[in-house]
Structures are given as structure tokens and as C-alpha cells.
Amino acid sequence: MTYVISDLHGTYRKYLQLLELIGFGDEDTLYVVGDICDRGEESAEIYLDVMGRENVFCAKGNHELFLERNLPAVFPCLEDIADPETVAKGNIASWNKNGGAKTIKSLFGRKSETICDIYRFVRDMPNYIQITVGGKRFTLVHAGVPEDMRNRISECNAFDLLWVRPDYDAVFGDKEMDVLIVGHTPTPLITENREAKIYRGKGNIINIDCGAVFSDAGGRLGCLCLETMEEYYV
Template structure:
């Protein structure tokens, strides 16, 4: 039986990515939906992208665009960067790309350009890196950057009263548009958690792999999940960086 498996923010943690795919016993029958932020954090961002390109040739993969992926693409194409990006993983990533030849860089550019802003499946489930702001849904979003930068969707879900009726006129309309919404972007470690967290109909699968948390893969149907070891333990040579 095929599964829809959702993978949280990887942030250059190639070793963790290998772990979760093995622990979830992924097969060619599964659909893999990656929520973005493949790079920046740990020192194997090029290896992650290499692996994802190869994975796509064998498995049914859908790749969302994360804000870090967009920043890397701009740097690879133009050589331009911001100090903020450097402070949040970009410096580690650019250093790792010094070992990558030009031909491979061009393949990575093509991969990054091919990423999706969002994916809406046959069950009206939305998969997006960060969120959206338009009250009529993703197809009406005015600013595409919101798909991989915004945080109000998750902040609203966290603040929502559990007892509130979805039919209440004050209930946030964004949560009524889709059966479920799967996001990353804002690590649940910010609220002291390291497992996928559900608020309203939103599932946050970013379990803090960029920092002290594990990487997670979640079955979208059953909500069973598998996790890597805490990523910092997989990169002892880089401890202190994050």
C-alpha cells in the first residue's frame, strides 16, 4: 500500500536524511513530499541536493521551495548574498560549495529553479513550506514569497482556542479552506517540542533539525512518524556551529 510521506526541513543534514528514509522503510510505491529548506545549517547541503536529484529519478517526489533554498539559488546565480543569510547558515553553505564543480552547480540551479511553491493533493490537503496569507487560498496569493517566508499561519494556529467552532464567524478562514495543512519553516523546538505538532488543522513537521532537534518524516494519513537521531549528534565535528 502506498503512503504519502512528508519530510520536514533538512538544513544540510544529509546523514539524518539517510536515517529517516531507512527508518521509515521507504519504497518506490510511496509518495515523498519534501517541505523545503534543504540547505543551510549543517555542512552537507550540496550532498543533500545531489541525493534529492537522484531520489527523484527512482521515487515519486514532490519538492517545495523553502526560503533558504531561494537564498541559495540567488547566490549561485548572481553571487550576491545578505549578511543575515550568512548568519543563518549561508556561510556554511557557500563554504561547502567551494568543493563543487561548475557542472554540478548548474544541475543544482536547475533543481532549485524547479521547486514548487505549494502542492495541493487529491484529498484537498495542502503542503507548503511556510504558509499563505490570502483568505481565499493559495491560488489567490498575491505575493509568492509568502509561501516560503510567512509565519502568521502557524502563529495563528498556536494561539487559536481549541474549543472554537470552525463555523464561528470569528474562526480564521484560512483553516477552513483545506482538509489539512502541512508546513515546516518555524521549528517546533521554539515551543519546546521535537515531534510533529498539530494545531487546528495545521501539522508542523519542522522538528528542529537545523539546531538540536531531529529530522522527521511523517505519514500524512496515519500520522505515524520516524525521526533521525538529534542531528547535532550526527555531526560531532560541527558541534558548536548551531
């Protein structure tokens, strides 16, 4: 089976609970649509886990972009593998304000080689992933697609794909996608009853970010099976 999740934000235990819930095995495939890191306590643990699995694939989120831009300022061992233009856009105060300090803490004490491996993994993540499951074409992107680019996702820049907050009831794409799956905005912020539940818009957008890191506010980790469209929560 093929599963999609997003916005783990360092919730390693929920991630493991979800894998157990769906009975995730070697024959299955999991896609993580951005924001593995920040806010939660165990970002490094999740990165190391997904890096060690051949059947887990990750798209970049805006918090991965935070990490890519700012982590070299914390760990000098990254200077030789970081893009200077990317690092020049860093703002570590802004990153810390958005939960980056907890990601940094999860990396402290680890070998330089491990930190470099995680950084390379994040740096090399694609901005979006396109797959076909059961004859249906899915585009997986962290935030969404700007309305004026809705039929031209391949022409979008990283900022658009990782930061935009689209109309979740719109129809996006033509030849490039049947369904657009996003995260980034917790669904309690866009539903009338503020329920932490996967949001299926009136068009062809599905938002799967159910606010996993915000447990105190009722947030959950949501997961969607693309063959059956069944939903899972922890």
C-alpha cells in the same frame, strides 16, 4: 506510502537515517517542504540525492530563495541561467548570516555542471504542492498562508508562502485544502514544553519542522505519513 518532511538544513545523515527508518522504497513517495540547504554541512549532498530520485518532490523554502538570489554571485557559471531580477534582490551577507556559507562550502570543488543542475532544481521548485491522499486534500507549503489570504493560496506571492509565521491553531482554506502542512518555525518555539515534536494545531495546520539541524538543543528530524498520520523521528 506518502511521507512529508521539512527543514533538513544540510543534515544529510539524518535524512538517510530517516529513509532507513521508514523503509523508503520505490513504491513510496516523499515530499520535502522547503529548506534543504543552509546551516548544516551537507546541503549539496541532499540536493543531489533528491534530484536522483523519481519519487521525491520538493517545495521551495525561504532558504532556497536565499540560494536562488545569492549563489550566482559566488559561482559565475550560473549567470546565464539565473533571473536578473531575482539576483538583484540578493544580499549575500544576510544569506551567510543565516547559514549560507555552509551551503557554499558544500558546493566548492564540484563541477560547474553539477552546480548548475542544483541551481536549476532549486530555481524551478514550486512554492507549494497540493496532493490528495486517502481522499484528503493536503496543501504542502514551507511557511504558511497569511490570514487574509487563507482561502486564496493560489493568489499568494512567494514571500508570503515562504516567510509568514501563521497562527498554528487557525483553520485555513476551504475548497483548496483539508489540511495545511508547514515547516519553517521549529516546533520547540511554539509548544508549551518546547518539545521537538510534530505540532498538530487546534485547526487544520500541522507543523512538521522539529529543528533537525539544532541537535544540541534537542532538535529532531520529524516525518509524517499521510495515509496513517503516523509520526517518525531521528
